[in-house]
Amino acid sequence: MKIRACIFDLDGVIVDTAKYHFLAWKRLADQLGINFTEKDNERLKGVSRMASLEIILGLGNKIIDQDKKNELARLKNLWYNDYIRKMTPEEILPGSLDFIKELKKADIRVAVGSASKNTPVILDRVGISKLFDAVADGNNVEKAKPDPEVFLKASEMLGIEPEECIVFEDALAGVQAALNAGMICIGIGSPKVLKKAHFVVKGLYEMSLEKLIMIEKNVLS
Numbered sequence: 001m002k003i004r005a006c007i008f009d010l011d012g013v014i015v016d017t018a019k020y021h022f023l024a025w026k027r028l029a030d031q032l033g034i035n036f037t038e039k040d041n042e043r044l045k046g047v048s049r050m051a052s053l054e055i056i057l058g059l060g061n062k063i064i065d066q067d068k069k070n071e072l073a074r075l076k077n078l079w080y081n082d083y084i085r086k087m088t089p090e091e092i093l094p095g096s097l098d099f100i101k102e103l104k105k106a107d108i109r110v111a112v113g114s115a116s117k118n119t120p121v122i123l124d125r126v127g128i129s130k131l132f133d134a135v136a137d138g139n140n141v142e143k144a145k146p147d148p149e150v151f152l153k154a155s156e157m158l159g160i161e162p163e164e165c166i167v168f169e170d171a172l173a174g175v176q177a178a179l180n181a182g183m184i185c186i187g188i189g190s191p192k193v194l195k196k197a198h199f200v201v202k203g204l205y206e207m208s209l210e211k212l213i214m215i216e217k218n219v220l221s
């Protein structure tokens, strides 16, 4: 097998934090008098904090200056942190740990590639900070997905070439970022939504080393 590393998006792949993002954004939207639904929340998946705020302001046709935007993003993050600080290892999505451990046993490197600046807090709260060989996140990259920067950074930290990495992603922007990085991408979610991914599974509980080898073989043949 050519693959030497797997890079995992965090939110929606290893943990389900979308519900906490929603509650915090909803509180902000309510305060601003903007109607914000769970369906709207889907558009924020994989999108950076400031870009998410722009989408919400757009829903309410609100135009505000940058200082005010910074203040609103800060407030949302405060509220979001109230939720994630209470996260426990039970919130790790099914199958994630078993699959990652199986990869490590087979000497395949594992990394996180996430847009979130809260990645270190979340990994710590759910007790998996030491599981990964590298963590690339919103704190060490500048450009948001679909830019490939976060995945390229992860491969650089691992010292493994991009074409030897496979990415696991639940968001459209993230799938595009992986493809832009020249990596194979396995989507987590619906094949109808993640059309561009090389292969789609419902969750990491559907993954195994054997399946990974099969997917790689099909993609490269």
Ligand code: BG6
Binding pocket: 010, 011, 021, 044, 045, 046, 047, 048, 049, 052, 077, 114, 115, 116, 117, 118, 119, 138, 171
């Ligand atoms: C992504 C989430 O992983 O991180 C987005 O899917 C979120 O919803 C983004 O906006 C940035 O997260 P944070 O924690 O830095 O606000």
Ligand code: MG
Binding pocket: 009, 010, 011, 012, 013, 045, 046, 169, 170, 171, 174
């Ligand atoms: Mg995600």
